[in-house]
Amino acid sequence: MKKNLAPLLAAVAFLAACDPENSATPIPAPDIFILSEGEFTKGDGAVSAFNSRTNGLAVDYFGSANGGAKLGDVVQHMGVQGQRGYIVVNGSKKIEVVNLPDFRTAGTISGLDQPRYFTATSATRGYVTEWRGPYTGYLPGVLSILDLSTNTVTSRVPVGRNPEHLLALGGKIYVPNSLDNTISVVDEATGALASTITVSDGPSSMVADKDGNIWVLCSGFVSYATGAAVQVSAGALIRFNPSVPSAQLKFTFPATSSPGSLRINPAKDQLYYGFGGAEYQMSVAATALPTAPFIRRSFSGFAIDARDNRIYAAVSPSYNTNGRFIRYQASGVAIDSFEVKVGPNGFVFY
Amino acid sequence: MHLFNFGRAGWRQSLLGLLLAGPGVALGQQPGPAAAPPDSARLSRRQHRLAEVQVRAVGPERFAVGSRRFELDSAVLAQYRGANLADVLQARTPLVLKNYGPGQLATIALRGTSAQHTAVLWNGLNIMLPTLGQNDFSLLPAGANTRVAVQPGPAAALYGSGAIGGAVLLNTDPDWRPGSRGSVQADAGSFGLAGGSLEARTTTPTVAVRIAASYREAQNNYSYVLREARGPVRYTLRNAALRHQWSISPDVAWRIGKAGEVTAAAWLTDADREIQAGVNVVGSEARERDQSRRLVLGYRHVAARQQWAVRGAWFEDIINYRDGGTPSNSRVRTSQAQAEHTSALGARGSLRVGAEAQHFAALVDGYGSETITENRAAAFALLRYDPRPALRLSANLRQAALPAGLAPLTPTVGVEWDLLPARPDTLSYSSASQLTIKASAARSYRAPTLNERYWLPGGNTALRPELGAGAEAGLRYRQRRGRRITMEAELTAFRQDVDHWVQWLPSTSTGIWSPRNLRQVRSQGLEASTAVHLRQGSYQGGAQLAYHFTDTRKIQGSAADSDPVGVQLAFVPRHQASLSTDHRWRDWLVSGTFVFSSFRYTNASGTDFLPSTSLLGATVGRTVRGPAGTSVLLLVQAANLLNHTYYSYPGRPAPPRTLGASLRLSWN
Secondary structure: OOOOHHHHHHHHHHHHOOOOOOOOOOOOOOOEEEEEOOOOOOOOOEEEEEEOOOOEEEOOHHHHHOOOOOOOOOEEEEEEEOOEEEEEEOOOOEEEEEEOOOOOEEEEEOOOOOEEEEEEOOOOEEEEEEEEOOOOOOEEEEEEEEEOOOOEEEEEEEEEEOEOOOEEEOOEEEEEEOOOOEEEEEEOOOOEEEEEEEOOOOEEEEEEOOOOOEEEEEOOOEEOOOOOOEEOOOOEEEEEEOOEEEEEEEEEOOOOOOOEEEEEOOOOOEEEEEEOOEEEEEEOOOOOOOOOOOEOOOOOEEEEOOOOOOEEEEEOOOOOOEEEEEEEOOOOOEEEEEEEEEOEEEEEEO | OOOOOOOHHHHHHHHHHHHHOOOOEEOOOOOOOOOOOOHHHHHHHHHHHHOOOOOOOOOHHHHOOOOOOEEEOHHHHHHOOOOEHHHHHHHHOOOEEEEOOOOOOEEEEHHHOOHHHEEEEEOOEEOOOOOOOOOOHHHOEHHHOOEEEEEEOOOHHHHOOOOOOEEEEEEOOOOOOOEEEEEEEEEEEOOOEEEEEEEEEEEOOOEEEEEEEEEEEEOOOOEEEEEEOOEEEEEEOOOOOEEEEEEEEEEEEEEEOOOEEEEEEEEEEEEEEEOOOOOOOOOOOOEEEEEEEEEEEEEEEEOOOEEEEEEEEEEEEEEEEEOOOOOEEEEEEEEEEEEEEEEEEOOOEEEEEEEEEEEEEEEEHHHOOOOEEEEEEEEEEEEEEEEEOOEEEEEEEEEEEEOOEEOOOEEEEEEEEEEEOOOOOOOOOOOEEEEEEEEEEEEEEEOOOHHHHHOOOOOOOOOOOEEEEEEEEEEEEEEEEOOOEEEEEEEEEEEEEEEEEEEEEEOOOOOOEEEEEEEEEEEEEEEEEEEEEEEEOOEEEEEEEEEEEEEEEEEEEOOOOOOOOOOEOOOOOOEEEEEEEEEEEOOEEEEEEEEEEOOEEOOOOOOOEEOOEEEEEEEEEEEEEOOOOOEEEEEEEEEOOOOOOOEEEOOEEOOOOEEEEEEEEEEO
16 A cells, blocks of 8 residues: 555645735835834734825835845834935834835844834934833833934933833924823933923823924823723823923823824824824814814824825724725815735825 | 443454554544554553453543544654654644744644634643633643544533634553553754653552653754845844753552542643744843643542542643743642543443533732632533444533533534444454444533633623534545555544634723624634555554645624634634654664645735745654663654745744654663
8 A cells, every 4th residue: 555645745736836926016106105013023014105196005115125024023113314214113123224215225223122213303313212121110211313324323312211202393302201201302412311391191292383382292191900991190282382391281181091192284283193092183272172083983003194184094903903094085084995014003205 | 332341352352453553643533343443542441451350431532423533643652752742743643733933832723723722631631721721732741641632623512611623632541561661761952952751650450650751951043044124144043942841740540449440640840931032023031931730639430330430630830921021920720620420321322421610719910919719610411322333322411600600501412323334243354344424513612711801901701601513524434454454544524613702802992902702703624534554574554644624714703803704814724734654664663744734824814924834754763672671762853854944933933954863761
């Protein structure tokens, strides 16, 4: 009863040939990039490229532009300076630098630890916030100052715990420390900590409005010690003038949920944030928080294209399902949607 | 032959079985009248018959008529004695395991179901981790037990919670052959693999003692190539070492009188592992300590027309994880008691009724600082009835009581019918063939795990049990040509649905992840296997070929569950095939294994996937006989012989070709 292996090998070859095609179609002239965090530890974070005129979409544009290279684990943020894109990859502890719009590599900034958000003030000067310490006991983080001509870290400024979405304005870098109640202000010229502004618990995102005021969204603190999510301190939206940071206008949220992700429209007169599973819109001239949502949906990313005022909002249904982004008219009416990789969290318009 | 087998015919048949025993996976079924039972089952039968009292205990598999079951041959297990169960199953069966790397987490997916849907029983007791509701097969050393069987498909009436996809049954059977025997083994291999093991037995007419122990460590510092923007870069895998893995499993059986037997067994395991975080994650220093202590004490009374058994067990499972921050510690103590009574129903049937209770006490950081306790209980009735020797029936019922209320009633029915019965005189050495048609249907359930109920935040005490319902049917063909050749082939088609499938999803308002009963999943497929054994002069050998087709999709979900309907579930390859072949000639041993897996999706969307893999392994061994019953065996083993580059899981490069050598000194 000798076995003839030929049919077996043929069967295996046939089945092996059934692998799906790994096709990445390049699209011409993409003008919007969509960040997908990917699944933690799988190293499958990606940036998709979208052409808003043709609706062409290329998932994992970095991979297809760079010979199948993996972008890395947890794509957190992307900043643009001139013709360069700076992609912050949190789990891989690096910033991938790419040429725009073709996404070919222009270097890697390494030597970072838990990098979060990037901004640049010139072709040679960039900033990235970094967390420090383990998740069970975070330590004060740093603002790393980057030399973008050499793609290296030139110095580090100690800030508060879990520094988040930074803002460059008027020669200063404002760093919200999301596990404290402070904003660290770093002077661009000296590269040193200039002052610390006290706000509410959990400042995480900031925008500057048309009048030059800074708006800070503080998420408040939540405790899970009892099993339920208990809002230890309420969230707050705070406005101040950079010249008089102690004079603050403060809107306090109901202690039912944590607000997050403050954005502003291109005209810089309408604020957007997420709260309690919905997206809200608020005029910078408003005297109270809005009570009715703008879009009754929870988004993992939200941005407005300054070229046509269309809204791009990201949806992440679960940790192992591809996400989507939905386009809306400026009025909040949905237009269409597109599937991207797991965990979309942000948009870059170029 | 029915409940209790006294006959000389049975004894001789077993002897015949032993003679015909070949290495490899015995693709055996519930032994029918003329069936050749699996190798080690034959051993256990024979053991009992050697004694004055020729009665034997009835195993639960006797009540699983019509469902598929296969057993790893003891000669094969001996080849993998230094390895873990994940290694053995992946090399020798077409079963699907999700494996994060050598020594890392390895979970099983029987018939396309999840890791929590395969019950693992040790000496009849469920040893699934109560917190996670699953087992890490990397933590189960292959040499700790004497018998490893797999029963795919729902048979929860027999095996309780979790047996939706099937059950893996580990047993340490006493060896009543008088005298002392044993072996010590040393292992070394690629990438810092080192280990050793011991197995020793001694048996008197009334007491049988066995101890098995093993140690293993591995650096797993192999190199891999990562495709980066600047080009391919070669790295060495870090933070993936198995720092140590101990297993000690003593057991003792003591015969009291002519019908009584006391058994006591322990299984202590201790592993200290670095947890490989994925090669795209930089700088992780995660480590995990897994310790399990399992003790069972039982008494069994086996008489002519009835038998009964009681068992008590105590387990302690510890998982301590840390990755630079505050450690996350978990300790669960489980106390279990089981009692069952089996009686003969006339000459053709037997009925078993029984009950069991479990008490869990969990001190888990994720549940808060208090110890959480939970009780579960179940009662069951198992009926086997053979109207004719060629027609066998079973019908079972189990009702479990869980903290949130009664679990669904889980019945099982099964039938086997010999269409082409073997010749009545099974002792004849002339050719005989047997064709059996078989079918079974069952409902099954999975109780919510402690993590699902008590994790802070998100634990959901209102979670209902998952409910499985499925059926399988097929054909089994066995043929014996003279006394030299046996062959068997089996084809099984199955289909089953799992309802109230639990999924963790974040709340839209608070973002807290919480488990909910969200979806219905359908799994259907085919399992085909064939094996041939040959014995001629001083040669014996054989080959086993098996193929599984598994189609598993979500077919229905609630609005909150956004995973697409109709997509093959992640990490379930549609096609899986294995070929193994073993040959012994005089003092030589040669084995080859080949396992093929088709591509498998890595997320629920069905877009990202791991490509298909073909893995070849081989073993060469030579035994040198020494004086006074001693012998030395040298084994050389190779895995991934073709040096195939692949990922066992996204971000986890699998090892390249590995070599290992073992030296075993045996005495008897």
